[in-house]
Amino acid sequence: MTETIEDRKKRLFYLSHHxxxxxxxxxxxxxxRAYLHQFDEASLDAYERFLGEADVDIWAWITGMQPLPPRHDNEVFALIRAEAQGKA
Structure with a gap:
């Protein structure tokens, strides 16, 4: 069975909180909570790839303690970083 876009958003929402x-x-x-509802397939793909990374790496990239790998240098990460810095 193919996952609907709404089911995918729900799954990613859950993974974001846990x-x-x-x-x-x-x-x-x-x-x-702020952005998933407006994401298209491409943005969901980018976000899902990002969520597949280790937490320690995600935190290091968001805080700037480690350079962001080119594979995650996209609009979704820019939104995540802006949210983290309170600029979104």
Missing amino acids: RGQVENDILLGRFA
């Missing part, structure tokens, strides 16, 4: 690292749970949960 990361395993409290800081990421809060930040990505808030991000998902």
Whole structure:
């Protein structure tokens, strides 16, 4: 069975809130609540790839402690970083 876009958004919303690292749970949960509803397939693809990364890496990229890999340098990450910095 093929996953509908609404079911996919629900799954990604859940994964955003249940990361395993409290800081990421809060930040990505808030991000998902604010943006997932407006994402198209391409944005969902980018966000899902990002969520597939380790929490320690996600936190390091968001906080700028480590450089962001080119594979995640996109509009979705720009929104995540803006949300983290309170600029969204």
